[in-house]
Amino acid sequence: MITAENLAKSFGDRVLWQGLDLTVEAGQTVALVGASGSGKTTLLNCLGLLDRPSGGRILYEGADLTRLGSGGRRRFRRDRLGYLFQDYALIENATVRTNLDVARRRGARPGHAAALERVGLAGREGEVVHRLSGGERQRVALARLLVKRPSLVLADEPTGALDADNAAMVVEVLRQLGREGCAVVVATHNDGVRAACDRAFDVGTGREAAPSGPASPP
Numbered sequence: 001m002i003t004a005e006n007l008a009k010s011f012g013d014r015v016l017w018q019g020l021d022l023t024v025e026a027g028q029t030v031a032l033v034g035a036s037g038s039g040k041t042t043l044l045n046c047l048g049l050l051d052r053p054s055g056g057r058i059l060y061e062g063a064d065l066t067r068l069g070s071g072g073r074r075r076f077r078r079d080r081l082g083y084l085f086q087d088y089a090l091i092e093n094a095t096v097r098t099n100l101d102v103a104r105r106r107g108a109r110p111g112h113a114a115a116l117e118r119v120g121l122a123g124r125e126g127e128v129v130h131r132l133s134g135g136e137r138q139r140v141a142l143a144r145l146l147v148k149r150p151s152l153v154l155a156d157e158p159t160g161a162l163d164a165d166n167a168a169m170v171v172e173v174l175r176q177l178g179r180e181g182c183a184v185v186v187a188t189h190n191d192g193v194r195a196a197c198d199r200a201f202d203v204g205t206g207r208e209a210a211p212s213g214p215a216s217p218p
């Protein structure tokens with residue numbers, strides 16, 4: 001589904017990685033692990049076309065994303081991609097409903113109620129996001145993914161600020177999206193999140209990593 005091929009990234013003289021090869025198939029969940037500063041967020045940003053690699057290619061269903069112009073990049077992000085950030089990336093002054101509407105594909109059925117029910121926020125469409133707790137905001141962001149049904153989800157420390165119950169909800173929904181055929185890439189320092197993924201990839205070494213030891217709750 002998505003392949004980073006011989007990918008390199010430098011900031012000035014600082015080489016983050018080079019010769020990085022990673023393929024994530026549809027239906028797979030992959031944890032990006034590695035020391036702080038190894039470039040997990042930067043790799044997510046390259047895969048999500050928010051940043052450009054210094055070298056190499058990113059192939060999505062055979063097409064080279066690094067060669068897309070601005071319109072193609074925008075369409076890829078709009079039609080294929082779902083992002084989940086630690087800081088939720090919601091429209092804070094808008095209602096839950098408006099935030100979910102943003103994700104809706106043209107002509108598609110909304111499915112708001114089912115998505116909100118899935119994340120334990122049934123009936124909360126009319127509430128303004130900035131009044132919600134952190135865990136509730138992340139669950140709105142999850143509901144937005146469920147409404148959008150992207151084929152590729154990129155998640156950056158999505159459980160970092162959450163308590164155990166909310167973190168478990170995030171992991172469960174990401175795994176559900178994987179089972180439904182989405183490719184899911186999660187940058188994480190959390191052993192529980194890593195263990196819940198099908199594979200782990202160490203951005204620091206550029207190699208597959210063993211699933212973490214204890215399958216403790218995230």
Ligand SMILES: Nc1ncnc2c1ncn2[C@@H]1O[C@H](COP(=O)(O)OP(=O)(O)OP(=O)(O)O)[C@@H](O)[C@H]1O
Nearest residue numbers: 011016034035036037038039040041042043187189
């Ligand atoms: N725009 C930028 N300009 C210069 N350096 C940058 C830029 N973005 C990131 N970096 C540097 O690249 C390195 C990797 O950053 P990145 O956030 O990708 O690491 P990370 O593995 O996600 O770290 P963490 O686990 O701490 O979140 C860091 O040293 C960071 O300072």
